[in-house]
Amino acid sequence: KEDDSAGDSAGSGGGKKITLGFSQVGSESGWRTANSESVKSAAKEAGYTLKFSDAQQKQENQISAIRNYIAQKVDVIAFSPVVVTGWDAVLKEAKAAKIPVVLTDRSVETSDDSLYVTLVGSDFTDEGRRAAKILEKVIEKAGLKGNVKIAQLEGTTGAAPAIERAKGFKEVMDAEHKDDWKIVVSQTGDFTRAGGKQVMAAFLQSNPDINVLFAHNDDMAIGAIQSIEAAGKKPGKDILIVSIDGVKDGFVAMSEGKINAIVECNPLLGPQLMEVVKTVHDGGTVERWIKTKEGDFMQDQAKAALPTRKY
Amino acid sequence: MTTTTRWRALTRHNLFWPVAVLVALLLVNIPFTPDFFAIHMTDGHLYGSLVSIVLFGSPLILVAVGMTLVIATGGIDLSVGAVVAITGALTCSYISDQKDQDALAGVLLAMGLGLLAAVVCGLWNGFLVARMGIQPIIATLIIMVAGRGVAQLITDGQIITINSEPYKLIGGGYWLTLPFSIFVVAAVVAVTVALTRRTALGLLVESVGGNAEASRLVGIRSMRIKIMVYVFCALCAGIAGLMISSNTSAADGNNAGLWIELDAILAVVIGGTSLLGGRFSIGGTVVGALVIQTLTTTIYTIGVPTQTNLVFKAAVVIVVCLLQSPKFRAKVFGARAKTTAPATPAAAPAEPAPKMEVS
Amino acid sequence: MAEPQPVLEMTGIVKEFPGVRALSGVDFRLFPGEIHALMGENGAGKSTLIKVLTGVYTLDGGTITLDGRDVRIGSPLQAQHAGISTVYQEVNLCPNLSVAENIFIGREPTRAGRIQWKRMRKEAAEMVDRLGLDIDVTAPLSSYPLAVQQLVAIVRSVGHGDSDGSGSGTKVLVLDEPTSSLDRDEVLELFRLMRRLRDEGVAILFVSHFLDQIYEICDRMTVLRNGTLVGEHLVRDLDQVQLIELMIGKALDQLEELHDHQLHADVGESLLTAEGLGRTGGIEPFDLDIKKGEVVGLAGLLGSGRTELARLLFGADQPDAGKVTIGGKQVSMSAPNDAIGAGVAFCSENRKTEGLVPDLTVRENIILALQAARGWTRPIPTAQRDELVAKYIKALDIRPANPEARVGQLSGGNQQKVLLARWLITQPKLLILDEPTRGIDIGAKTEIQKLVVSLSEDGMSVLYIAAELEEVLRLSHTIGVLRDRKLVARLTNGPEITPSKILETIASGEQSGEQQ
Amino acid sequence: MSTTTRTPTTPDKVEGGTPSKAARLLSDRRLPVLVTAALFLAMYIAGLSRYQNYGFGDSQVFLNLFIDNGYLLVAAVGATFVILSGGIDLSVGSVIGFTTMLTAWLVQDVGLPLLVVIPISLGVGAFGGFLMGYVIHNFEIQPFIVTLAGLFLFRGLCLVISKESIAINDSAVSSLAETRVSLGLGDLSIGALVALVVLAAAFYILHYTRFGRRIYAIGGNEQSALLMGLPLGGTKIAVYTMSGFCSALAGLLFMLYIQSGDPLHAVGMELDAIAAVVIGGTLLTGGSGYVLGTLFGVLVLGLIKSIIQFEGTLSSWWTKIATGVLLCAFILIQRVMTTRKKA
Numbered sequence A: 001k002e003d004d005s006a007g008d009s010a011g012s013g014g015g016k017k018i019t020l021g022f023s024q025v026g027s028e029s030g031w032r033t034a035n036s037e038s039v040k041s042a043a044k045e046a047g048y049t050l051k052f053s054d055a056q057q058k059q060e061n062q063i064s065a066i067r068n069y070i071a072q073k074v075d076v077i078a079f080s081p082v083v084v085t086g087w088d089a090v091l092k093e094a095k096a097a098k099i100p101v102v103l104t105d106r107s108v109e110t111s112d113d114s115l116y117v118t119l120v121g122s123d124f125t126d127e128g129r130r131a132a133k134i135l136e137k138v139i140e141k142a143g144l145k146g147n148v149k150i151a152q153l154e155g156t157t158g159a160a161p162a163i164e165r166a167k168g169f170k171e172v173m174d175a176e177h178k179d180d181w182k183i184v185v186s187q188t189g190d191f192t193r194a195g196g197k198q199v200m201a202a203f204l205q206s207n208p209d210i211n212v213l214f215a216h217n218d219d220m221a222i223g224a225i226q227s228i229e230a231a232g233k234k235p236g237k238d239i240l241i242v243s244i245d246g247v248k249d250g251f252v253a254m255s256e257g258k259i260n261a262i263v264e265c266n267p268l269l270g271p272q273l274m275e276v277v278k279t280v281h282d283g284g285t286v287e288r289w290i291k292t293k294e295g296d297f298m299q300d301q302a303k304a305a306l307p308t309r310k311y
Numbered sequence B: 001m002t003t004t005t006r007w008r009a010l011t012r013h014n015l016f017w018p019v020a021v022l023v024a025l026l027l028v029n030i031p032f033t034p035d036f037f038a039i040h041m042t043d044g045h046l047y048g049s050l051v052s053i054v055l056f057g058s059p060l061i062l063v064a065v066g067m068t069l070v071i072a073t074g075g076i077d078l079s080v081g082a083v084v085a086i087t088g089a090l091t092c093s094y095i096s097d098q099k100d101q102d103a104l105a106g107v108l109l110a111m112g113l114g115l116l117a118a119v120v121c122g123l124w125n126g127f128l129v130a131r132m133g134i135q136p137i138i139a140t141l142i143i144m145v146a147g148r149g150v151a152q153l154i155t156d157g158q159i160i161t162i163n164s165e166p167y168k169l170i171g172g173g174y175w176l177t178l179p180f181s182i183f184v185v186a187a188v189v190a191v192t193v194a195l196t197r198r199t200a201l202g203l204l205v206e207s208v209g210g211n212a213e214a215s216r217l218v219g220i221r222s223m224r225i226k227i228m229v230y231v232f233c234a235l236c237a238g239i240a241g242l243m244i245s246s247n248t249s250a251a252d253g254n255n256a257g258l259w260i261e262l263d264a265i266l267a268v269v270i271g272g273t274s275l276l277g278g279r280f281s282i283g284g285t286v287v288g289a290l291v292i293q294t295l296t297t298t299i300y301t302i303g304v305p306t307q308t309n310l311v312f313k314a315a316v317v318i319v320v321c322l323l324q325s326p327k328f329r330a331k332v333f334g335a336r337a338k339t340t341a342p343a344t345p346a347a348a349p350a351e352p353a354p355k356m357e358v359s
Numbered sequence C: 001m002a003e004p005q006p007v008l009e010m011t012g013i014v015k016e017f018p019g020v021r022a023l024s025g026v027d028f029r030l031f032p033g034e035i036h037a038l039m040g041e042n043g044a045g046k047s048t049l050i051k052v053l054t055g056v057y058t059l060d061g062g063t064i065t066l067d068g069r070d071v072r073i074g075s076p077l078q079a080q081h082a083g084i085s086t087v088y089q090e091v092n093l094c095p096n097l098s099v100a101e102n103i104f105i106g107r108e109p110t111r112a113g114r115i116q117w118k119r120m121r122k123e124a125a126e127m128v129d130r131l132g133l134d135i136d137v138t139a140p141l142s143s144y145p146l147a148v149q150q151l152v153a154i155v156r157s158v159g160h161g162d163s164d165g166s167g168s169g170t171k172v173l174v175l176d177e178p179t180s181s182l183d184r185d186e187v188l189e190l191f192r193l194m195r196r197l198r199d200e201g202v203a204i205l206f207v208s209h210f211l212d213q214i215y216e217i218c219d220r221m222t223v224l225r226n227g228t229l230v231g232e233h234l235v236r237d238l239d240q241v242q243l244i245e246l247m248i249g250k251a252l253d254q255l256e257e258l259h260d261h262q263l264h265a266d267v268g269e270s271l272l273t274a275e276g277l278g279r280t281g282g283i284e285p286f287d288l289d290i291k292k293g294e295v296v297g298l299a300g301l302l303g304s305g306r307t308e309l310a311r312l313l314f315g316a317d318q319p320d321a322g323k324v325t326i327g328g329k330q331v332s333m334s335a336p337n338d339a340i341g342a343g344v345a346f347c348s349e350n351r352k353t354e355g356l357v358p359d360l361t362v363r364e365n366i367i368l369a370l371q372a373a374r375g376w377t378r379p380i381p382t383a384q385r386d387e388l389v390a391k392y393i394k395a396l397d398i399r400p401a402n403p404e405a406r407v408g409q410l411s412g413g414n415q416q417k418v419l420l421a422r423w424l425i426t427q428p429k430l431l432i433l434d435e436p437t438r439g440i441d442i443g444a445k446t447e448i449q450k451l452v453v454s455l456s457e458d459g460m461s462v463l464y465i466a467a468e469l470e471e472v473l474r475l476s477h478t479i480g481v482l483r484d485r486k487l488v489a490r491l492t493n494g495p496e497i498t499p500s501k502i503l504e505t506i507a508s509g510e511q512s513g514e515q516q
Numbered sequence D: 001m002s003t004t005t006r007t008p009t010t011p012d013k014v015e016g017g018t019p020s021k022a023a024r025l026l027s028d029r030r031l032p033v034l035v036t037a038a039l040f041l042a043m044y045i046a047g048l049s050r051y052q053n054y055g056f057g058d059s060q061v062f063l064n065l066f067i068d069n070g071y072l073l074v075a076a077v078g079a080t081f082v083i084l085s086g087g088i089d090l091s092v093g094s095v096i097g098f099t100t101m102l103t104a105w106l107v108q109d110v111g112l113p114l115l116v117v118i119p120i121s122l123g124v125g126a127f128g129g130f131l132m133g134y135v136i137h138n139f140e141i142q143p144f145i146v147t148l149a150g151l152f153l154f155r156g157l158c159l160v161i162s163k164e165s166i167a168i169n170d171s172a173v174s175s176l177a178e179t180r181v182s183l184g185l186g187d188l189s190i191g192a193l194v195a196l197v198v199l200a201a202a203f204y205i206l207h208y209t210r211f212g213r214r215i216y217a218i219g220g221n222e223q224s225a226l227l228m229g230l231p232l233g234g235t236k237i238a239v240y241t242m243s244g245f246c247s248a249l250a251g252l253l254f255m256l257y258i259q260s261g262d263p264l265h266a267v268g269m270e271l272d273a274i275a276a277v278v279i280g281g282t283l284l285t286g287g288s289g290y291v292l293g294t295l296f297g298v299l300v301l302g303l304i305k306s307i308i309q310f311e312g313t314l315s316s317w318w319t320k321i322a323t324g325v326l327l328c329a330f331i332l333i334q335r336v337m338t339t340r341k342k343a
């Protein structure tokens, strides 16, 4: 099916329109959907033909999608890998077919660095580190004295963001707060609000003295806030909350004073990706890792930032 | 003598083992959370672990109750999770479009809309299974796959957050100091029990599940009954969907009710209903669902490391099933029972033994 | 006959089920080269004894010796290895497999582990042929009626010895009511086979409720009552009356009276008319007229289409031609509901697959049809229900008389009675009974026949199918004769109609008697 | 009764009707497989005409169906055994995931050679299946539940080995993974070839060994099979062992396919396997079906996936909806075609 043939004019340098094959992980969260939308609209704006496929969180689907892109002879392949490992074979096929590959969102482990051109995206471990750093500020601001008892709401067990965010956070904690910070409980909330709420309710029963919550994403934090309130405590005051992502609802909660700080993980990397695709297609060189523009937000910045939140 | 016979009668009761496991699981928490059974007033409502088990377990109980009837007819419904998602998505997106999200009429209408969608899903499942004769697992797989897509289509792939006090009541609110969802569950369970045991529906369902051909030949309109149970199951899933979305005041098309079908089926089986169809027990299902929810809560509170959650769950499931298996009990406890009570068989009278316990 | 060593000896056998003591201290001996009848009323414990012997149930007490050695048989497989072949009461074969496979499964001819299908089919065809059956052995078993399935089961168990080639062969052959659904021809064929095996030295245990058959073929018998041993006798030492008295445990008075009963004459106007009703592959289009209070019997050989005819009248199968009028109104026979709504009841010959819901209780099974007719919204009031159920349990003498017992745990005969009760309770206008006396003991059989007579006197019409021609003749006003799945004749009963006359009609396929 | 005269030579036994009826019934049993195969072809041709310009017609695209679904085929063959015997195995996906983790861990972290690791993994999978079969048979617990516990257990064990995925850089693995066997029309991977061999072996076992026929018998009627003196327990346990083995083998193929172990690999793949078996015309109640049908079931699922990828414009949720709709259309058409023939 030939579509979008009307948008030809915007193509690169008047030549043939670039065809980009993009394999998305899935649509497991609002963040991911915003990411997909960003890629789609940016591709349209840039006038590329976009072949988009959703892998439903399965690596095998992504691999077969990439194979199909190779069979269809697209110009550039981009994908957000479901997992970091296991891409060598299919990337070698792409290389053999002389199709450049751009990673988005996260990196892969390969034996041969030439298998992909560049990575556009953030780094989950770094987000964990930033979360720990900003927690320092939050604690200082709130004037919390004594031991910091942290409850951690992890993402889906085995999922990379969950593992790496926890890793980054722990790294900083072990290095700088070995004595005064302690993660007293840690469980998976599956990145969902319902999960966050349920797990937090149980935490508050078994460890009523928790005073800090670190959630691997905003949704779990929002769920946890409800449980904290149900237990008669004040989120943001009795229990300080730091989370990652920066979705709109997170900012709303932060502007209400219920979340103390958010580490942003920006999904809107479509435009950046399109630029990279064009450069790569035209044979230009790009950096190995193009970081997305992201910020850390404290409560006082929330009100101002809220209107700019799109997703 | 009388105590031993009473004890034996008790252990023979079909709810004995599930309840025993439930109690055991609750007790496991004590060393980890000493005031596990404590319940106190907070903000004008009761608060405590037991309350939250019931609160968070409500959706599972609802889905499992619906699932029980489907399983009793010899079917299975994999689509409940998707129905949960669709109902929540539709209701929340309707409410979020309203100017005044607190308007009761709007909320009711939204809920009606959501439940209607659930009923449509149920009708479709029933149609495929009863009318077209497609195997239930595959017939309901269709909505399981497509339904989540539909839910995400409705929510645009985002989590829709709403801010509606009346809607919050169903799944997250309190009434008479208790979670409102307890009342919803109680009502649904009561209606189901009444529907199946006060009318002849239960008998007909068991008959269809027990021997479909014989049921046809006694003139039971099994097609109608099957469609009915699938619709009922979807409706229960729909109510659970309202509850889940109301609990967090948000509709998550992708994650709401994810894998709830497996837990529901597990609850039904722990409750003593056979997956082959026939005899069913609503009471057993409720206990089964509580066992699963307690297990989940226990995992959270006793500090099982996340990576061993599933191993722990598997171990408990295996233990429950082994305890419920008469064969296992005979093999493990049988030897001991024989040595401790040799008098009982000898003393058994020649006349017919006492009437069996009837539920 | 000098007392040789028994091949099988069971002593002090005890078997308990929760709430029931099915066998209490039964002794049983079986000698090589004899055909030994196991007798007793429904629920006496015959099948249980057989299942204990073959390892289906574990025994709770007693010993079994085979060839003088103590044995513990833990499963039917072990029983087979020990040389015991069994045909159980309910047909126990795999409906999804072909006839040939059912005969051979577990011991298929193989070469280097590979099944030789051709050889297996050929041998199966020969074996089936030897019993006088002419069927396609590659067709799935489920495509044949119960009687054929029963024969296949017999072929399987008998064939076990010969084709094994192992030399050991069958020492003991157990047949639990194998003749209950066979007609005369097949029975004779079976008997011929049994005699041959007996002469080869096989010990045969035979269960049947047909006393004539017992007297025809058996040498010795063991009588059970209520799970206890009543006695062991040589068949020639006991006459039928004595035997029955042993079985039921009291003097016998009313059994004979049916033999010379008069068919009542007040047959009313037409109740059901079928015109050109038929189904391709089932039965050719036929006309049939059943009057109010009339008993119509169907006669025919095995597989002649009696069941098919009955099923069409009930809407169990959908006819593809013809119409049915009941009470002056045309009824579309698209589903059983239509027929039930018009007052037709159908008691299937195959109680296991088409009749009972084994997991439900006796009470629930009995009220099922009535409840279905009332619809789910109108449950039968508890008091009325219990009264009705109690009444029919008593009337049909269902044992155990516990309405809470699971039907699946009842003895075969008692299950049949539950099925009957289910339909009697709906008080239909036309009652179709397909082999209602299958597996029912002699006392109950008479009861059921008396019941049919009294029902028809009260104005109920009955369509009666039974393997025994005498039974049909005794009860029916009119007899429909079927042959090759075609209704070939309708005979009005009278003194000149005898079993041989009917057999002649079947053989010639023509209406030799007077036209209706 | 005793007075009955011998039947005069009855010209008995229906001749004409029987064979044709039998033939009809026989063909009925194979019909679902034929219909599935025909529908698969129809779907493929439809895909051809729609995506011709995108290289759908390339024979490699067809062969990719085997390469990309080889592991699923092996898993589905295992599931076919279980389903034919009247059971069900929900642990398939988890065992696959577990095998990838175990092999990756053994090869990468422990440093065992692949040749040692393969039998270990297969053995562990088969042993897992054996345990489940043992519990199912000996304690008479419903297979659905036992294997559900297996699902939790093996997934849990994956995470116990490691929460993170493990890449395999073993040269033996990558050379195996990258080996392609040319068929003239295109290439097949080792995984695809193994899958085809497994399929052939399964066909032979099911139709030409006593064990295979026992599986059908047990699926047809377990109680009867027992009374007919078939070794019920042994067969059932063997069936689950076999399924465990197939799952582990599928796990190895999957490991080859993606050259890594990850605790979240193959989540929910049991449903794909069961769906493939059922689409292939096997009855979930057991006793009826063909392993060839399973092949077409797997191919149909793979084709649906390919078509959606070729379409290339579907957003995430439309992908799910389209999968459901295609599946539904397929099942309905299959159903209508098989019933019309019967009437």
Ligand SMILES: Nc1ncnc2c1ncn2[C@@H]1O[C@H](COP(=O)(O)OP(=O)(O)OP(=O)(O)O)[C@@H](O)[C@H]1O
Pocket: C017, C018, C020, C021, C022, C040, C041, C042, C043, C044, C045, C046, C047, C048, C049, C089, C399, C400, C408, C409, C410, C411, C412, C413, C414, C439, C441
């Ligand atoms: N599985 C079982 N569970 C409980 N009770 C049983 C079971 N099987 C048989 N019984 C009981 O054992 C008794 C003997 O039954 P059995 O089947 O041996 O009778 P039978 O002599 O074969 O009768 P019939 O002539 O009707 O076949 C009956 O009272 C029956 O209800």
Ligand SMILES: Nc1ncnc2c1ncn2[C@@H]1O[C@H](COP(=O)(O)OP(=O)(O)OP(=O)(O)O)[C@@H](O)[C@H]1O
Pocket: C133, C134, C135, C143, C144, C145, C146, C147, C148, C181, C300, C301, C302, C303, C304, C305, C306, C307, C308, C309, C349, C485, D013, D014, D018
């Ligand atoms: N040679 C045969 N012997 C027995 N049955 C056969 C034979 N040939 C065909 N049949 C089967 O007989 C069936 C019709 O039998 P039906 O059940 O109506 O007979 P029936 O007269 O009721 O016999 P039964 O005494 O077994 O109840 C057909 O479906 C056909 O498959």
Ligand SMILES: [Mg+2]
Pocket: C046, C047, C048, C089, C176, C411, C412, C413
């Ligand atoms: Mg019996």
Ligand SMILES: [Mg+2]
Pocket: C145, C306, C307, C308, C349, C434
């Ligand atoms: Mg018949």
